[in-house]
Amino acid sequence: MNAKxxxxxxxxxxxxxxxxxxxxxxxxxxRPLVVExxxxxxxxxxxxxYVERGIRYANEHNADAVLLEINTPGGLVSATQELVQAxxxxxxxxxxxxxxxxxxxxxxxxxxxxxxxxxxxxPGTNTGASHPVDLMGGxxxxxxxxxxxxxxxxxxxxxxxxxxxxxxxxxDAVRKSASFTDKEAxxxxxxxxxxxxxxxxxxxxxGKTVERFNGASTTLHLAGADVxxxxxxxxxxxxxxxxxxxIAFLLGAVGVLCLYLEFTHPGMVAxxxxxxxxxxxxxxxxxxxxxxxxxxxxxxxxxALFALEAKLTSHxxxxxxxxxxxxxxxxxxxxSPWPEARIHLPTALSVALPLGAITVLLLQFAITAKRxxxxxxxxxxxxxxxxxxxxxxxxxxxxxxxxxxxxxxxxRIPQGARVQVREIEGLTLVVExxxxxx
Numbered sequence: 001m002n003a004k005x006x007x008x009x010x011x012x013x014x015x016x017x018x019x020x021x022x023x024x025x026x027x028x029x030x031r032p033l034v035v036e037x038x039x040x041x042x043x044x045x046x047x048x049x050y051v052e053r054g055i056r057y058a059n060e061h062n063a064d065a066v067l068l069e070i071n072t073p074g075g076l077v078s079a080t081q082e083l084v085q086a087x088x089x090x091x092x093x094x095x096x097x098x099x100x101x102x103x104x105x106x107x108x109x110x111x112x113x114x115x116x117x118x119x120x121x122x123p124g125t126n127t128g129a130s131h132p133v134d135l136m137g138g139x140x141x142x143x144x145x146x147x148x149x150x151x152x153x154x155x156x157x158x159x160x161x162x163x164x165x166x167x168x169x170x171x172d173a174v175r176k177s178a179s180f181t182d183k184e185a186x187x188x189x190x191x192x193x194x195x196x197x198x199x200x201x202x203x204x205x206x207g208k209t210v211e212r213f214n215g216a217s218t219t220l221h222l223a224g225a226d227v228x229x230x231x232x233x234x235x236x237x238x239x240x241x242x243x244x245x246x247i248a249f250l251l252g253a254v255g256v257l258c259l260y261l262e263f264t265h266p267g268m269v270a271x272x273x274x275x276x277x278x279x280x281x282x283x284x285x286x287x288x289x290x291x292x293x294x295x296x297x298x299x300x301x302x303x304a305l306f307a308l309e310a311k312l313t314s315h316x317x318x319x320x321x322x323x324x325x326x327x328x329x330x331x332x333x334x335x336s337p338w339p340e341a342r343i344h345l346p347t348a349l350s351v352a353l354p355l356g357a358i359t360v361l362l363l364q365f366a367i368t369a370k371r372x373x374x375x376x377x378x379x380x381x382x383x384x385x386x387x388x389x390x391x392x393x394x395x396x397x398x399x400x401x402x403x404x405x406x407x408x409x410x411x412r413i414p415q416g417a418r419v420q421v422r423e424i425e426g427l428t429l430v431v432e433x434x435x436x437x438x
Contacts, residue, residue, distance in 0.1 A: 032064040032225035034202070035092075039068060043075030043083065043108040044288040046239045052086040054230040059091045063228075064221055066094045067198055068116065074107020076288060077132070077152070083108075084115045084159065088213040093117040093220060095201060098125040098182070106130070110173055114159045117210045117218075119191040120201055121182035127190075128179035130156065149175060162213060166190050198227060239284075245334045246347040248285035253351045255279030256303075257358060289334050298329025302352070306359040319360055326352035381421050385434055388417045398431060407431045 035058035041047050051068065058066045068087070074080075087094045096116030098105045101124035105113040110130045113119050121127065132148050153174040160170035166189045172178040185191045195201045202222035209219045232240070241247060258275025262268055305322030312318065330348035386400035392413040397404055400421065407429045413419055418434035 032202075032221050032223070033061065034065045034067050034198070034222065034225045034227050035061070035063045036067045036069060036198070036227050036229045038071075038229070039083075039109070039112070040071040040103075041240050042243060042288065043072055043079045043112070044243060045076070045079055046236055046243065047072075047075070048079040048082045048086075050232050050236050051083055055086050055090045055092075055094070057230055063092045064225060066090060066092050067201075067227065068094055068096045068112070070096060070098050070105045070109050070113060071100070071103035072105060072107075072109040072112075074109055074130070077108065080108035080111050081155075083112050087112070087115045087117075093210055093212070093218055095120060097195075097198070097201065098122060098127060101125060101196075106179075110170075111156060111159060114156065114163060114165055114170060114190065116163075117212060118193070118201070118205065119163070119165070120193045120195050121185060121191055123182055123194060123196055125182050126179055127185060128173040129177045130173045131175070131177040160190075164211075242281050243285045243288050245285075245289055245343050248282050248289065249330055249333065249343050249347060250351060251278045251285070252282035253355050255282055257355060260359070260362065292332050292334065295329045295331075295333030298325045299333070302326035302329060302356070303359070306356055307363055309360050309363075311363070319356055323352045323356045326356065381424060381429065384421050386419050386421065386429075386431070388413050388415050388419055391415050392419070392431070395428075398429065400429070405429045409433075 035054060037051055037054035039047060039051055055066055087096070094116050095118040096105075096113045097120045098109075098113060099122040101122050103122065103125045105121075105125070105127040106129050108130070110127050113121075113127055130152070132145075132152055153171050156170045156174050157167050159165075160167045169178065169180070169188050169190055173180075180188065180190060182191075182194045186194050193201070193204065195204065202225050205220050206223035207219065207221070209217050211217055242251065255275045255278035258271040258278065260275075262272030262275060265271075302322040302325035305318045305325060309316070309318035309322065327345075327348045330343045330351065331345065334342050381400065384400050386398040386405070386407075388396060388398050388407070389404065390396040392398070392407055392409045394410070394412075395406065395408045396413070396415075398407040398419055399405075406427060407419065408425075409419070409431050411433070413431070413433050419431040420434045421429050421431055423430035
């Protein structure tokens with residue numbers, strides 16, 4: 001009997017060992033929480049505010065880590081600095097992760113990547129090319145360029161040094177626009193790991209200790225973590241969409257065309273409202289983009305050529321030149337080393353061709369209407385032919401358009417003679433013999 005009880009007890013102990021967690025300190029605790037934020041856009045005030053708010057959300061909900069997924073061509077220096085400061089100030093460790101495959105953390109994205117407590121890249125990604133680009137697309141003087149470059153180089157060195165990354169190569173990314181593949185970045189100790197998915201990162205670094213920006217150490221608990229994606233607000237999504245160079249260019253073209261319609265056809269209201277909104281949104285977007293003034297001048301030249309085509313007989317030569325100027329202007333309007341931040345050729349053509357045709361037609365209609373003689377009101381009476389109903393010496397009556405009018409002439413005109421209206425003085429028509437005007 002005692003042997004049977006002993007066997008049952010051993011069996012129960014074995015079952016409990018299987019069912020109960022191996023770590024009694026974590027028994028009954030919820031699974032780790034990781035808040036995911038996706039920086040898959042240019043770095044500007046809108047995207048910076050979104051990331052900052054996501055990091056605050058993670059801290060307020062006691063998340064175990066923040067996963068900042070990066071795929072960006074870069075952006076504004078001020079917004080990049082705000083992102084780096086938000087990463088430094090986060091209570092939860094921030095994992096910066098360039099993903100998915102084919103993504104890049106270029107320019108400002110390189111600063112953000114290196115600022116993470118853990119810097120990871122997915123296979124087939126790249127980073128670097130952080131040489132500063134003048135926001136206005138101009139050519140600053142040499143001294144100013146050197147100051148900007150030196151300032152950003154020292155900034156990236158401070159980030160790399162604090163995070164224990166390769167300071168010399170980080171400096172090369174700014175001064176020499178050096179770029180690195182995921183393997184090169186790992187081999188040269190710019191990043192901590194290459195991983196194909198967030199779950200791979202969590203499994204690899206679960207239980208590992210990382211040093212925070214303030215010098216404190218934190219042990220990561222990431223295995224089996226619940227990943228909560230932190231989305232943008234609807235307004236932020238709209239503003240990010242507007243900040244795309246192609247969308248901004250389309251909005252600018254629509255705004256110019258609608259405002260022209262309103263100016264040439266006063267009272268329509270709708271084109272004016274739509275044009276004003278579109279133009280304001282376009283200017284808002286261009287405020288974030290590195291504008292090349294040569295592109296702006298080419299677009300203005302294109303509009304001038306469209307106007308000349310409507311006034312002069314060039315058989316389409318001026319219009320064709322305008323379309324070419326607009327396409328070239330659009331292609332170089334945004335000064336960026338990365339194709340993702342430029343205006344694409346299909347967008348430039350889809351705007352230039354219809355805009356050129358519509359502008360020329362509208363101008364031709366406006367010019368024709370302006371030159372056409374008025375056919376109503378007092379102005380419409382000038383030049384009409386009538387018949388003298390009485391002798392006009394110097395006044396009398398004539399019939400014009402089936403109506404009787406008091407008339408005055410400088411010479412005598414006999415009854416029944418044809419007359420032509422030259423002026424209107426109140427209710428009296430100044431006329432002359434129609435035979436004299438032939």
